[in-house]
Amino acid sequence: LYLNDTLRNNGQITLQHNISNCQIQHNIMVCNATGKQFILMHNTTSTFATNAIDWNLYSGSASTSAKFEWRKVDQNNFTNWRSASDQDDHSFFAATVDFTDASNLDFSLSDTSPAINAGNPAFVSAIGEEDYFGLARVAGTEVDIGMAEYGSSSAIQPTAMTDDATLIDYDRATLNGTVNPNGFQTSAYFEYGLTTAYGSTTTPQDLGMDTLDVPLSELITGLTHKKTYHYRVVASNTNGTTRGADRTIVTPPMPPPVVTIDPQPMLLPLGGSATFTFTATGGLPRTVRWRKNNVPISGAAALAESYAIPTLTLAHAGNYSVLVTNGTSSDLSTAVPLGIVNTTPALVVVNENATLTLTVSAAAPSGLLSYEWLKDGNPIAVDSRITGVTSSKLTVKLATDADAGDYVCRVTMGALTLDSGERTVSIRHKPVVDPFAPALPWIVSGSVTDIVTAQNDPASFRITGLPSGVTYNRLNGQLSGKPLRAGTYTVKITATNLAGTSALSTSVINVSVLPTAGIGTFHGIADRSLDLVQDYLGGIFRFTSTPTGAISGTVTFGARTWRFRGRLDAVEGADPTAVIAISRGRAYSALAMAITINRTSGVVNGTLSDGKNSTGVNGIRNHWNSRSQPATNFAGRYTALLTPPGALDTDPSYPKGHGYGTTTVSTSGTVRWVGRMADGSSVVHSTIMDSAGKFPLHRLLNRSLGSAQGWITIAVDSGSLFADNSVIGDVSWFKKPETSTRARNYREGFADHSLTALGSRWLRPAAGDLLLDLPLPPSVNNLQLGLTHGGTDTAAQSAIMSQAFSLRTNHTAIVSPGFTNPLKMTIALNATTGGMSGRFTLSDPNPSGSTRPIVRTAYYYGVMLRLQENGGGYFLLPALPDPLHIPPITSTNSDILSGRADLMATPPLPP
Structure with missing residues (x-):
């Protein structure tokens, strides 16, 4: 075990758990440095006694500092x-093992190694048992410690023999040899x-450790x-290097x-x-040079085995060849x-009768x-008009429709032919204007979308006599615009192309x-x-439309008024329409x-509409003219009342x-309304x-x-x-x-509700007659004038909210002598305008x-209604103070x- 202590726990061998019956003998253990552990034994049971660790050689650390566990x-x-541990009784330490070459992993023993003959004397090798290198396991007096048995056979160098070379050519050869690793x-x-100095080597090959060739x-x-080369085989192992005998080869000449x-x-x-290629024999390496018209072509592409021209131009035409050269010749x-x-x-257009x-x-x-020119795939006959059929230029004089067709020129070079691009020839004629009539009848302010057309590909048009407001596109004959005046128009049209101008075409x-x-x-x-930024106030629009279809006017939303201009879009037999853009400045x-x-x-x-929201608009046209069509049956003065619905009588808001x-x-159809709403607001409208x-x-x-808005009708x-x-x-x-804290008149506002308009024409009574057609004498x-609502029901005098008057022929009304007037009520009647007014006084605790x-x-204030023989109006009455209210309500x-004031004839007393 050589330097085997760099991994787990820095030990050469780790034995743990219940390991048993292990034989660790005749091993060389070399650690990295002093202090490294050789054996780590974690076993804690009694079975370790069955293991045997002995006859080992330790090195790399002194025995006094060696680590074991x-x-x-x-x-x-x-x-x-x-x-x-009760182990390693015969093992020992040595400062060095003396391997042959441990740095190159040759762990055979040198002749000075302390491991030689240091094994167990009782060891007997089995029949055929060998060491790591295949030698006898015991070569000396005792078995050696370690993987290699030291003996005289361990120093055998390989044998090497240089054999004849084969497959010899002008630039290559196969070298052969035989080696025995021994x-x-x-x-x-x-x-x-x-030379015999050689100078070049092949890559070493690993031949193993066999004992055969x-x-x-x-x-x-x-x-x-044509050169002589020396060569030999070289074999090496740890015992030395052997070189085979020198041999030679002679390379033959390179083929041309x-x-x-x-x-x-x-x-x-x-x-x-285009790509030019060739095939050639002969020795390599070789060089290539392409030539055009017998002149070498410059550039790297001309040195390649094939010569490519990626994009052909006419300048590339010529004679091409290739020069091939090697070490022998060219x-x-x-x-x-x-x-x-x-x-x-290509498309070719020629004017009629041109060349x-x-x-x-x-x-x-x-x-x-x-060259040979073909028309529609057929040969072309030569005549007095046609020349150049077998040249690169074909000429046809006085071209007619018969000369239209597809032309190609068949180009021949030796056995090769190639057709030119097809020339599609057409004959251009002067334009002929098509008869023109509008698709729909033309009308003032009606959009014109007709188009003038002509045959034979016109390039431009000339159109005169169009009504004012209508224009045309000279390139395509498209008409556009809107006529501004009615009438009969004679429109003259010509069309032009490269062949000339058409005959004049006329349309009425x-x-x-x-x-x-x-x-x-x-x-x-x-x-x-x-x-639409109108705050539910509604609005009014006014505009005029002229006989040319021009529109101008205003639209009012709330306090804002915007002007606009536009034009009607009319269609014969249909209602005129318009879509008018109304600018509201930068704010809206x-x-x-x-x-x-x-x-x-x-x-x-x-x-x-503003593009997101919209509201409806409805309007009328002034039908009248004081001279040509006077509103005689309507002209005059009218009085009318605006009465809230009875369903709101109990709602104080x-x-x-x-x-x-x-x-x-007026006879011109203008209307002027002057009056007041029931809250006293003035209404003047024309x-x-x-x-x-x-x-x-x-x-x-x-x-x-x-706001108040609606529709009023005078019924004749x-x-x-x-x-x-x-x-x-x-x-x-x-x-x-209301936005003002001082406002007292319906300060919370009120919801939209509908008032009923009712009235009649007002005529001043004839002399001696009474107002409201009351009977004479x-x-x-x-x-009688009666008062209701407006807080009168809570007044102390609520039971006497009416007053009788005597109307006289001078159109004044008085309280007759002998009759009371507890409310101090007055009345004034205007026989000319139909107006009525007066006052009354209430007294409360x-x-x-x-x-x-x-x-x-x-x-x-109010008006009298002649036809209805009554009258009416409104009064405004402050509510009574309420000191108990929080905050207190005062008279201010x-x-x-x-409240409501109603004027009517007093019913006659029963007979």
Whole structure:
């Protein structure tokens, strides 16, 4: 065991657990250094007595410092180990073992080794038993310790014999020899050279440690022809080196090169690739040099066994050969031609009656190429028009349609042929303009998408006489735009190509006018929306449309107004439409207003969208003109009330009074509404009216916190010669919460709700007649004004919330003598406008306990309805103080409530 103490626990041998019946004898154990352990014995049972450790040689450490372990206890010297383990009685230590060459793992013993004859004298080798090297196990007086038995036979060197070389050629040979290792590990090689100094060796081969002859062969290359080489075999083992006898070989002369297969001629396409090859015999190494036109070609590619041209050009045409050379001589191949032909196809267009010229690009050594032109695969006959059929240039004069077809030039070089690229020839004629008629009838502001076409591949068009607003693309004849004026247009068209200009083509096109209902002034309403930056306030739009289809106008959302321009898109027989982009500056995204105008009624329907959200828009057209179509049957003054639904009477969050308005209609169809909402908000609005008397109403209220919008219609009554025209409609009313802490009038706002519009035409009574068509002669207390809602139900005088008046022919109303007026109510009636107004006073006990009553004076405003023979309006009444409320409610911060004032004829007393 040699230096076997570098792994587990630094011991040469580890014995543990219940190991038994082991014989560890006649071993040499060499450790790495002083202090390393030889034997680690972990056994703790009594079975160890069956093991035998003895007749061993220890080295590498003195016995006094040698390390052993016995049952997990270190024994610090050889004596302690023997005493503790009762082993190794005949073993000993030596400073050195004296191996033959331990560094090269030759563990045979030298003649000075202390292991010689140091074994157990009682050892008797078995019949045929040998040491590691196959020698007799006992060679001396006693058996040696270790793997090798020392004796005279252990110093035998290998034998070596140089044999004749075989397979001798001008540059190579196979060297042969025989070696006997004589029982020792042996390697062998050949040395060779031009002298007996040799100078070159082969790679050593391991021949093992046999005792028989071992053949050895090695192929050597790179020899020089016609030279004498010396060689011999060399064998070595630990006992020495043996060299065989010197022998010689003579290399024969190198065979000269002979080109047996020449490069081949080639006729190839331009842009393709070419590769020249050859076959030659003769000795190696050899050099190659390719030649063009008998001139060596430069560059590394010309030195290769094959010559490649990756991309052929006409300049590559020529005669190619190859010169092959070795140490004996050279041989030049036959020169062969390389021809190049352009095989790229092409389209050729020639004008009618012009000269057609076709050429082929080809190159080869002079005089080797011949040509033949073919048309549609057939030979071409030569005549007075056609020349050059057998040359690289074909000429055809006065070309006609019969000359159109596929042409190729067949190029021949010796036995090789290659067709040029196909020339597809077509004859170009002057354009012929196709008859033009619009696919759909043209109409003012209608999109024109027709295209003018012509035969024979026109390159450009010239078109005149198009209506204003319509243009064309001169390259492809595409028409675009929208006509701006109606009329009959004579359109003149020519087309041009390289062959010339076509004959003039004429087309008569009628452009229809826009529908009358699509031209004029339009007003309408945008539906309420929580999106689109309108805060549910709704909106109104106004625009005009001209006879050319141009649109301009405004759209108002809340307090913001944006202008827009656009153009109608009309189609004959269909309603005009438009999609108009409305810029809202940098703060908001643009709006798109998409509308359709009914071509008969002028009614507008559509949407406003910001791309994510949208709301509906609806509008009307002003049907009237004071001169050509006056609104005579509608013109005049009208009064109307705006009444909340009865379902809200018990809900204190909504105003309860009548809103009202006085409307003036002109013969031009303009409408002006002046009035108030039931919370006192002023409403002034000007707009237009359609043919049926319908008009939009929209007004921002309460500092843009609320709005009123809806549709009002004046219904004519021809039976009364339009004196009894009536007013009907619905108005949406909405208010957001107040932002001011001082606000008292419905400070929490109120939800959107619908008011019913009802009224009639107002006419001043004839002289001597009474207002509201009350009967004559005037009677006492023929008129009554009643008050409801607005907090009147909690007033101390709630039971007397009406007052009788006597209406007189001078249109004044008084409290007749002898009748009381507990509310101190007044009334003023305007026979010209139909307006009514007045005041009343309430007196209530002071909730603070003071004897001074709470006095509240309220004013009411409204209008009279002639046809309905009544009137109405609203009043605003502060609520009573409440000192117990937290915080206290006073006369200066209490809510102001809207109440209803109703004017009516007093029913006559029963007879």
